[in-house]
Amino acid sequence: MNSDAVLLLETVNFAAEKHRNQRRKDPEATPYINHPIGVARIISHEGGVANIEVLQAALLHDTVEDTDTSFAELEAKFGPIVARIVQEVTDDKSLSKQDRKRQQVEHAAHCSRQAKVVKLADKLYNLRDLNRCTPSGWTAERVQEYFVWASEVVKGLRGTNYALEERLEELFRQRGVQL
Numbered sequence: 001m002n003s004d005a006v007l008l009l010e011t012v013n014f015a016a017e018k019h020r021n022q023r024r025k026d027p028e029a030t031p032y033i034n035h036p037i038g039v040a041r042i043i044s045h046e047g048g049v050a051n052i053e054v055l056q057a058a059l060l061h062d063t064v065e066d067t068d069t070s071f072a073e074l075e076a077k078f079g080p081i082v083a084r085i086v087q088e089v090t091d092d093k094s095l096s097k098q099d100r101k102r103q104q105v106e107h108a109a110h111c112s113r114q115a116k117v118v119k120l121a122d123k124l125y126n127l128r129d130l131n132r133c134t135p136s137g138w139t140a141e142r143v144q145e146y147f148v149w150a151s152e153v154v155k156g157l158r159g160t161n162y163a164l165e166e167r168l169e170e171l172f173r174q175r176g177v178q179l
């Protein structure tokens with residue numbers, strides 16, 4: 001009964017309920033849950049990682065940052081390993097946006113391997129999303145700044161997953177951003 005398939009369905013259902021009222025910032029206001037599902041899918045399909053806790057953490061990675069979910073709730077429901085990975089990839093919302101962005105760059109290299117895989121896939125998904133369409137209200141300069149900042153974060157994540165890093169490098173190269 002506690003097979004990986006059952007656990008994954010339990011996890012994606014939890015994330016879908018938590019993100020149920022959220023939309024992405026694209027003009028079509030895509031359901032937010034498409035993002036965590038897509039991040040988990042990048043990890044398995046492109047990264048070749050089948051570790052259940054990493055995939056669960058990917059599905060849950062924005063629940064604490066963006067919904068009323070607590071780490072205690074994640075730990076009770078999905079265990080300490082999943083809760084810890086989500087904690088590692090969660091921004092401290094009490095900080096200013098500028099400090100949060102700086103912290104991600106500083107913390108990237110000190111994350112666990114599992115958290116680094118989630119962060120690589122999160123950035124890969126978001127950069128592809130920026131190439132697909134511009135979020136409502138974003139200028140071309142803001143998009144380019146996101147690429148530059150993401151490259152600073154990815155620098156600290158190198159040596160974790162060759163396939164994901166290769167795809168990220170190609171996106172940075174297309175934007176003229178040096179990794």
Ligand SMILES: Nc1nc2c(ncn2[C@@H]2O[C@H](COP(=O)(O)OP(=O)(O)O)[C@@H](OP(=O)(O)OP(=O)(O)O)[C@H]2O)c(=O)[nH]1
Pocket residue numbers: 023024025026035062065097122126127129130135146
């Ligand atoms: N590219 C893109 N991003 C969107 C869209 N809708 C929502 N987002 C989210 O917005 C975040 C990036 O926007 P920012 O302005 O830099 O950050 P902010 O949400 O904290 O203000 C990402 O959060 P995150 O996943 O927590 O990652 P991170 O960027 O904070 O590391 C991303 O998932 C969209 O349509 N396109």
Ligand SMILES: [Mn+2]
Pocket residue numbers: 035061062122
């Ligand atoms: Mn995310």
